[in-house]
Amino acid sequence: MTVHSSTRALFAAGALVLMSACGGGGSALQGGAAAADALESAPRDRLTFAEIADVAAEVNDGYNDVPITPKSQVPTAGRADYFGAVGGDIVVGRNRTEVAGVMGLGVDFAANRVGGRLSNFVTRDGDEITGSLGVNNGVLNRQSNSRQVAIFGDVDGTLRSAAGERIVVDARLRESGFKGRNVEYIGGSVEGGVNVDGQPGSIDMRAQLER
Numbered sequence: 541m542t543v544h545s546s547t548r549a550l551f552a553a554g555a556l557v558l559m560s561a562c563g564g565g566g567s568a569l570q571g572g573a574a575a576a577d578a579l580e581s582a583p584r585d586r587l588t589f590a591e592i593a594d595v596a597a598e599v600n601d602g603y604n605d606v607p608i609t610p611k612s613q614v615p616t617a618g619r620a621d622y623f624g625a626v627g628g629d630i631v632v633g634r635n636r637t638e639v640a641g642v643m644g645l646g647v648d649f650a651a652n653r654v655g656g657r658l659s660n661f662v663t664r665d666g667d668e669i670t671g672s673l674g675v676n677n678g679v680l681n682r683q684s685n686s687r688q689v690a691i692f693g694d695v696d697g698t699l700r701s702a703a704g705e706r707i708v709v710d711a712r713l714r715e716s717g718f719k720g721r722n723v724e725y726i727g728g729s730v731e732g733g734v735n736v737d738g739q740p741g742s743i744d745m746r747a748q749l750e751r
Contacts, residue, residue, distance in 0.1 A: 571598035572623035572750040575642040578660040579623070589662045592640040596625035596748060603725045603748045609718035611682065614689040615649040620751045622647065622726045626658060628745030630707070632736050638664040643747050645675060645726060647691075654678030654693055654713075658730070667702035673709055691716035695730050708735040711743055725750050 574595050578587045587595070627640040645656035656675035662668050678693030692713060699707040709732065716728020730745040 622749035624749035632741030
């Protein structure tokens with residue numbers, strides 16, 4: 541595999557929507573706001589690998605300082621939007637490609653539903669990967685984990701490498717949940733399979749988001 545060298549309506553029926561977290565022009569956006577802008581249908585600019593690493597570092601500054609949100613403190617009403625970075629590996633055969641991107645999730649606490657989008661993928665070498673992945677059939681599961689409310693969802697879609705390869709992703713949002721006393725953060729992983737021009741492989745990425 542040679543790949544190594546609008547965040548608006550997330551549920552067509554449920555009308556769960558990610559509202560843009562970015563402001564008007566002026567100072568450079570940081571953290572989740574930068575990720576939100578990169579997920580827009582017409583972003584100001586694509587983020588580079590280094591810029592996505594900056595987004596991750598800014599989100600992680602807060603994420604790492606707060607505890608897991610107790611189940612009793614996860615709301616049962618209202619909605620919230622979360623934005624941040626994803627990063628990890630796509631492996632096909634003996635080729636391992638480090639990739640990064642941005643992610644947005646919309647959470648409906650009353651309906652226990654989650655939806656979202658991942659986009660702006662780029663390799664460590666700076667090769668752009670076009671297309672986006674959707675987070676579908678997402679749920680808040682309040683019973684499966686004794687410590688926290690778990691987040692699950694399908695992550696799938698088709699991407700295109702800089703070399704023109706078709707990358708079909710069939711993955712899951714796993715080991716995901718809230719952090720912070722006021723559910724300020726979401727952390728988790730995206731794991732599953734890929735098919736790159738007929739060659740099977742795997743994808744494994746970590747995600748940290750803030751609202």
